[in-house]
Amino acid sequence: MTGIKENLQKIKSSLPEHVTLVAVSKTKPVSDLQEAYDAGQRVFGENKIQEMVTKYDELPKDIQWHMIGHLQRNKVKYMAHFVHLIHGVDSFKTLQEIDKQAKKHNRVINCLLQARIAKEDTKFGLPFNKIEEILASDELKELKNIKIVGLMGMATFTENQEQLQDEFSSLASFFNKNQEKYPNLTTLSMGMSGDYELAIENGSNMVRIGSSIFGVRNYIA
Numbered sequence: 179m180t181g182i183k184e185n186l187q188k189i190k191s192s193l194p195e196h197v198t199l200v201a202v203s204k205t206k207p208v209s210d211l212q213e214a215y216d217a218g219q220r221v222f223g224e225n226k227i228q229e230m231v232t233k234y235d236e237l238p239k240d241i242q243w244h245m246i247g248h249l250q251r252n253k254v255k256y257m258a259h260f261v262h263l264i265h266g267v268d269s270f271k272t273l274q275e276i277d278k279q280a281k282k283h284n285r286v287i288n289c290l291l292q293a294r295i296a297k298e299d300t301k302f303g304l305p306f307n308k309i310e311e312i313l314a315s316d317e318l319k320e321l322k323n324i325k326i327v328g329l330m331g332m333a334t335f336t337e338n339q340e341q342l343q344d345e346f347s348s349l350a351s352f353f354n355k356n357q358e359k360y361p362n363l364t365t366l367s368m369g370m371s372g373d374y375e376l377a378i379e380n381g382s383n384m385v386r387i388g389s390s391i392f393g394v395r396n397y398i399a
């Protein structure tokens with residue numbers, strides 16, 4: 179008994195209706211994903227392209243696959259035929275590559291720009307002014323096979339609620355401001371197992387939850 183079904187039900191029942199739950203299944207075996215699938219979950223998040231491709235091949239095809247990790251541009255081609263949403267886009271070059279690969283499959287791939295909100299310098303992401311630069315650029319209009327549908331952020335790994343609050347609310351107000359100019363921006367992806375409630379209070383409408391559903395991960399370094 180893994181408790182995945184129970185964990186999922188508990189979390190789902192606590193989420194407001196407008197919040198999408200991405201079940202973060204990185205490092206977990208296909209059998210765990212199948213268990214979540216059988217409990218009704220259809221949206222899964224992975225942070226390594228190769229691992230996501232393997233799981234995509236093995237699991238039912240009505241799953242929406244979200245790439246939440248840092249992207250290696252040379253691997254975008256392996257997921258371009260099926261990925262549903264790419265959360266971690268942090269450069270224009272990466273957008274160009276996604277566009278190029280999406281075109282080959284006659285698809286439009288939805289993307290989120292990753293904002294840098296954490297104080298730690300280990301976290302990826304774009305400063306707000308770079309995001310505005312990309313959204314306003316003429317070059318972006320040339321990319322017909324991608325669509326920027328929102329923003330993603332990862333807060334600092336801390337227990338300090340005040341700091342988390344600051345980071346989430348700054349991204350949310352930046353998001354709201356840009357949403358007025360760019361109505362395609364509908365998704366604000368922020369919040370993980372440890373901080374999703376606070377993220378939702380601050381306006382998140384997509385949470386990425388792993389360990390609270392599947393249990394702690396054993397990383398093999």
Ligand SMILES: *Cc1c(COP(=O)(O)O)cnc(C)c1O
Pocket residue numbers: 202204225246247332369370371372386387388389390
């Ligand atoms: C692993 C990961 C998560 C989920 O983390 P948990 O703390 O296990 O919920 C969310 N977002 C990103 C980008 C991740 O890499």
